[in-house]
Amino acid sequence: MALVDNKFAQKLVYWILNLISPTINAQAIITYILAKKSVFCKQMAFGFMFPPIGDDTIGLNWLILFLHAILLLLLLIAIDSGLIKPSFSFSFLSHPLSFNENILDNDVLAERQRILSLNHSATNQNPVNINNTEAQEADHLVVHDLVKRYAGRSVFAVNHLTFGAKRGEAFGLLGYN
Numbered sequence: 001m002a003l004v005d006n007k008f009a010q011k012l013v014y015w016i017l018n019l020i021s022p023t024i025n026a027q028a029i030i031t032y033i034l035a036k037k038s039v040f041c042k043q044m045a046f047g048f049m050f051p052p053i054g055d056d057t058i059g060l061n062w063l064i065l066f067l068h069a070i071l072l073l074l075l076l077i078a079i080d081s082g083l084i085k086p087s088f089s090f091s092f093l094s095h096p097l098s099f100n101e102n103i104l105d106n107d108v109l110a111e112r113q114r115i116l117s118l119n120h121s122a123t124n125q126n127p128v129n130i131n132n133t134e135a136q137e138a139d140h141l142v143v144h145d146l147v148k149r150y151a152g153r154s155v156f157a158v159n160h161l162t163f164g165a166k167r168g169e170a171f172g173l174l175g176y177n
Contacts, residue, residue: 018061022068025061032058099160112162115142139164 018025078084101109118139141164148158165171 018064022065022072025064025068029058029061029065032061111164112160115139115144115162115164118142118164138166140167141165 018028075084079086101112104112143161143163146158146161147156149156163171
């Protein structure tokens, strides 16, 4: 018993589902191939004459499958190249990242303000001056407002970490590992 008794409506639903879903279209192709390869179907075709279930549309199914592959490949290329930027408004990233500097110690706050006030073009300059000696005041490593938050969690793993390290300074980041 079919959900829709009208033949035109059945074919319309069939082709709409084939166009929308590559999975349904691929299933139609695989079913067609397996039916043609089946020994039972070959033997039964010669013994009895059953009326065909539908038109032979395997060529159109292959064309739709090929177009699905091309369209999905173009979509992936567009997303990867940045032409299309998917919105993740439903995810945890939609909540604003708030940070309270008042809870920081004085030395940590001073280092944070020093790094945030740096001219970003100055950090890209060569730390070796004209006399081939290193400028001691230049930071060789600058971490600028690093944040890490895992999906589904409201607690930060790394909460707005900002620091600079000069050549010859020893520093370490402590954590659970």
